[in-house]
Amino acid sequence: MTSQFEMHNIRKTFGKFLALSLDNLEFDQKTYAVILGPSGSGKTTLLRIAAGLESPDTGSVVIGGKDVTALPSWKRSVGLVFQNYALYPHLTVYENIAMPMTVARYTNDYIKTHVHELLDVMELEGQENKYPKQLSGGQQQRVALARALIKKPAILLMDEPLSNLDARVRIDLRDYLKETQRKLGITAIHVTHDQEEAMALGDQIVILNKALVIQSGTPAEIYSKPKTLFAASFLGGINLISSELLPDLGIRKDFDALGVRIQDISLSMEKTNTDMIGKVINIQYLGYQYIVTLEFAGTRLRVRTDNLNGINENSEVGIYIDMAKIMLFRDGNRIPIEEEGLESPA
Numbered sequence: 243m244t245s246q247f248e249m250h251n252i253r254k255t256f257g258k259f260l261a262l263s264l265d266n267l268e269f270d271q272k273t274y275a276v277i278l279g280p281s282g283s284g285k286t287t288l289l290r291i292a293a294g295l296e297s298p299d300t301g302s303v304v305i306g307g308k309d310v311t312a313l314p315s316w317k318r319s320v321g322l323v324f325q326n327y328a329l330y331p332h333l334t335v336y337e338n339i340a341m342p343m344t345v346a347r348y349t350n351d352y353i354k355t356h357v358h359e360l361l362d363v364m365e366l367e368g369q370e371n372k373y374p375k376q377l378s379g380g381q382q383q384r385v386a387l388a389r390a391l392i393k394k395p396a397i398l399l400m401d402e403p404l405s406n407l408d409a410r411v412r413i414d415l416r417d418y419l420k421e422t423q424r425k426l427g428i429t430a431i432h433v434t435h436d437q438e439e440a441m442a443l444g445d446q447i448v449i450l451n452k453a454l455v456i457q458s459g460t461p462a463e464i465y466s467k468p469k470t471l472f473a474a475s476f477l478g479g480i481n482l483i484s485s486e487l488l489p490d491l492g493i494r495k496d497f498d499a500l501g502v503r504i505q506d507i508s509l510s511m512e513k514t515n516t517d518m519i520g521k522v523i524n525i526q527y528l529g530y531q532y533i534v535t536l537e538f539a540g541t542r543l544r545v546r547t548d549n550l551n552g553i554n555e556n557s558e559v560g561i562y563i564d565m566a567k568i569m570l571f572r573d574g575n576r577i578p579i580e581e582e583g584l585e586s587p588a
């Protein structure tokens with residue numbers, strides 16, 4: 243498969259501040275790529291350099307095999323979607339979507355066909371004469387998405403496109419994004435700080451922290467084999483147990499921490515088969531499962547379970563860690579268990 247998007251040896255500074263430094267980034271055609279990182283990690287800088295809205299100090303940007311580093315945004319085949327929709331308030335839905343084609347002086351018939359095609363994909367038929375303020379946030383973002391796609395760009399670039407929407411709409415719109423990207427066979431790059439959104443949408447996730455790429459891979463790779471403590475904890479749903487407690491678990495103390503995901507611990511009122519006894523301090527009922535928070539040796543642990551089996555707040559419970567699923571970290575890096583001869587650390 244050929245790369246549709248490449249960045250090589252990119253460096254971007256603002257004064258003395260390093261905002262982005264990356265050696266190599268490549269996304270294949272038809273990939274849904276997600277750039278994930280905390281605030282200030284360089285995500286928007288990466289996207290703006292891809293879009294041609296910001297020039298890198300060094301390095302190159304290649305789209306569809308063509309070096310576009312020196313080209314302004316409007317000469318790159320990119321569609322842009324921003325967090326705040328950025329629609330023209332005085333134009334109708336139809337006029338907003340048509341705008342990139344109107345400016346490029348396409349014929350009215352041609353524009354009409356393409357606008358209606360996208361109104362259909364975005365389920366906005368019947369809304370075309372409304373103004374942005376007459377639409378919900380989710381509808382406005384679908385208009386912005388249609389506008390970004392109307393000229394069939396080589397790459398769709400989206401900066402936090404779902405962050406202004408409430409939780410339910412956000413999840414609905416995730417479906418639109420992924421379905422549209424699949425239907426049109428486009429390469430998408432989506433920037434977010436939300437790990438769940440990244441996991442739900444990405445074929446490939448790139449984790450950024452402090453201007454650097456921490457890890458790139460499929461959601462499954464990043465989730466099950468995070469390279470660093472940062473990647474493991476940023477994806478969430480993990481308990482970190484500090485080194486002092488490791489000998490109690492039969493593990494040498496020369497690791498900084500042990501990580502265990504919330505679904506890889508089970509709890510039982512039966513306490514005879516474990517040395518780990520904890521006290522339940524909180525139970526969150528999520529409708530389809532529970533998140534139990536407990537205290538163990540001065541540390542808080544979270545456990546996800548489908549069934550409480552008689553466990554209440556304040557229960558003393560036995561804690562059973564699935565030792566085959568633990569992660570061990572030293573100097574901020576995950577050490578594969580096999581390397582340490584810890585096949586059965588329990």
Ligand code: ATP
Nearest residue numbers: 256259261279280281282283284285286287288435
């Ligand atoms: P957020 O999620 O908060 O938007 P981000 O990961 O998108 O964060 P960037 O917007 O890429 O981060 O910014 C990376 C760093 O570069 C930040 O510390 C930011 O303050 C700095 N920065 C970005 N643009 C400029 C600028 N024009 N001038 C000076 N510093 C900037």
